[in-house]
Amino acid sequence: METAVSHVEIDAAADDDALMVRWELAGEPVAMDVALGSSPNRRDHQHVATVAAGETTLRVARRPGVRLFASVAPHQADGGAGAVAGAAVVGSQRRIPFEAVTNFRDLGGYRTGTGQRVRWGQVFRSDALHGMTEGDLALYGELGVQAVYDLRGEVEVAERPNPMPSRHIPLLTRRPDDSPVAFEGMSSKDGEQVLAGIYIGHIDHAAATIGELLSALAEPGALPAVFHCHAGKDRTGLVAALLLDALGVERESILDDYELTARFRLRAQQDETFERLVNLGLAPEAAAGVLTAPRWAMAEALSHLDREYGSIEQYLTGPAAMKPADLQRLSAALLD
Numbered sequence: 001m002e003t004a005v006s007h008v009e010i011d012a013a014a015d016d017d018a019l020m021v022r023w024e025l026a027g028e029p030v031a032m033d034v035a036l037g038s039s040p041n042r043r044d045h046q047h048v049a050t051v052a053a054g055e056t057t058l059r060v061a062r063r064p065g066v067r068l069f070a071s072v073a074p075h076q077a078d079g080g081a082g083a084v085a086g087a088a089v090v091g092s093q094r095r096i097p098f099e100a101v102t103n104f105r106d107l108g109g110y111r112t113g114t115g116q117r118v119r120w121g122q123v124f125r126s127d128a129l130h131g132m133t134e135g136d137l138a139l140y141g142e143l144g145v146q147a148v149y150d151l152r153g154e155v156e157v158a159e160r161p162n163p164m165p166s167r168h169i170p171l172l173t174r175r176p177d178d179s180p181v182a183f184e185g186m187s188s189k190d191g192e193q194v195l196a197g198i199y200i201g202h203i204d205h206a207a208a209t210i211g212e213l214l215s216a217l218a219e220p221g222a223l224p225a226v227f228h229c230h231a232g233k234d235r236t237g238l239v240a241a242l243l244l245d246a247l248g249v250e251r252e253s254i255l256d257d258y259e260l261t262a263r264f265r266l267r268a269q270q271d272e273t274f275e276r277l278v279n280l281g282l283a284p285e286a287a288a289g290v291l292t293a294p295r296w297a298m299a300e301a302l303s304h305l306d307r308e309y310g311s312i313e314q315y316l317t318g319p320a321a322m323k324p325a326d327l328q329r330l331s332a333a334l335l336d
Contacts, residue, residue: 003027008091031075040120042071098136103127103232112248127232130160149227199301211320218330233261
């Protein structure tokens with residue numbers, strides 16, 4: 001079998017003074033060409049190293065104020081000094097390194113079942129944006145975002161408005177005090193079950209809102225775009241999962257993306273929500289469970305969609321009321 005690159009990502013090195021380019025291969029280990037650039041277009045990347053067969057990482061220097069992209073492909077002796085040749089795969093930092101916003105992530109790079117990939121730098125998911133610093137706003141400006149979709153409720157928006165124009169599309173959350181479940185004595189697992197119920201409730205009862213958002217993303221000039229809620233985990237997480245599912249991204253990758261919030265959402269950022277849940281009567285153990293990102297909860301929500309609606313396409317063009325042309329335009333805009 002011919003060796004091919006299956007995945008590329010860039011992440012902070014352990015000492016945080018540099019970046020690590022990491023890749024995964026399908027096939028036998030071979031020498032790899034790595035090129036770097038400041039855009040997703042690999043033709044603009046410059047070759048920086050040929051890495052020996054068996055190695056799957058390359059440490060590179062940070063470039064202050066620059067978001068790096070890497071293209072990686074099996075080495076070709078006549079590739080020259082420019083961008084790498086052959087079937088290169090492009091990767092970048094999934095989390096945009098803002099100072100005050102910790103869960104702002106690029107949904108690019110994920111592979112579909114047909115071998116296409118979601119375009120980098122076109123659609124982002126995030127936690128709340130109200131606390132952005134001056135440095136954050138400068139970096140945000142470099143992303144070229146054309147539209148911001150705010151999934152928070154009216155009170156959240158009024159208390160902590162965004163620092164940039166935003167379109168308010170509230171995805172109403174099923175609150176714990178709306179649930180018939182008796183909260184006293186609930187465990188962490190019970191809290192996770194509450195999450196699964198919220199996700200399924202959104203699928204069943206907020207289809208029109210979900211369809212409105214995805215249709216908006218398909219509008220001419222809407223991309224690059226970001227959608228966000230408070231933590232970037234539940235409302236945002238479900239919309240991201242449904243968007244990736246609509247694009248044909250493999251389910252395991254969708255669930256991997258969902259779980260990343262547990263890595264990027266800081267404990268200190270959860271204290272206020274934890275206290276609010278406890279004040280609503282939720283046992284502390286259950287409140288802690290609600291604040292997690294359990295893979296099984298999102299998997300159960302997607303399985304529910306399959307069982308009840310047949311497929312993501314039937315759901316979006318049915319209860320979500322998306323026009324098939326909008327769904328096709330969204331895929332055309334977001335897939336390489």
